[in-house]
Amino acid sequence: MSYSFDGVEYDKKQSKNSVFTLNFNRIIEAETTYRQALLDNAGRMRDTYTEPFDVLLSDGIDSEVVVRTFKDLGIRHNTFIYRLENNLNVRDVQGAIALCNELGNDYKIVDFNLQQFFEHDALSYFNKSFIPNV
Numbered sequence: 001m002s003y004s005f006d007g008v009e010y011d012k013k014q015s016k017n018s019v020f021t022l023n024f025n026r027i028i029e030a031e032t033t034y035r036q037a038l039l040d041n042a043g044r045m046r047d048t049y050t051e052p053f054d055v056l057l058s059d060g061i062d063s064e065v066v067v068r069t070f071k072d073l074g075i076r077h078n079t080f081i082y083r084l085e086n087n088l089n090v091r092d093v094q095g096a097i098a099l100c101n102e103l104g105n106d107y108k109i110v111d112f113n114l115q116q117f118f119e120h121d122a123l124s125y126f127n128k129s130f131i132p133n134v
Contacts, residue, residue, distance in 0.1 A: 042069045052076035057107065059095035071103050079107040084114055 032040075045053070055070070055077050057063045070077045081096045083089065093109070100107040 038065070038069055039073065042073050042075060046073060046075045052078055054078045054080060056080050056082065057096040057099065058082070059092040059099070063096075064099060067099065067103065067105065071105065079105050080110050081107055082110050082112045084112055088114075 053070070053075065055063060055066055057067055057079050058081075067077070067079060069075075079100060081093055081100075083093050087093075097107065099105075
């Protein structure tokens with residue numbers, strides 16, 4: 001079953017984890033600015049889901065835009081910062097913490113061991129998420 005709302009087509013799913021999925025073949029008006037499109041889409045997310053979102057903040061521009069947009073719109077979210085073993089990403093962690101402090105966001109540090117992940121977990125995650133090209 002699918003239906004349309006504000007020019008966005010939704011596919012109804014019978015899944016305990018998702019009520020519907022978005023079909024991103026949506027037309028964005030030419031006069032819409034990037035910022036306005038970003039705010040509109042984030043607003044739709046806020047209005048559709050009641051649970052807080054989980055955001056992985058890496059100190060990159062993409063995750064910073066998400067965190068700043070959520071903050072501007074009052075979208076509840078949990079911010080996580082991954083810290084790699086041996087301080088491999090110490091600058092990223094420091095930058096992400098500085099951004100959270102600037103915005104007044106709470107955050108949680110998640111210690112992550114890359115070697116252990118690749119030795120024990122990566123293949124399992126790959127096999128769960130692999131979709132063959134049909």
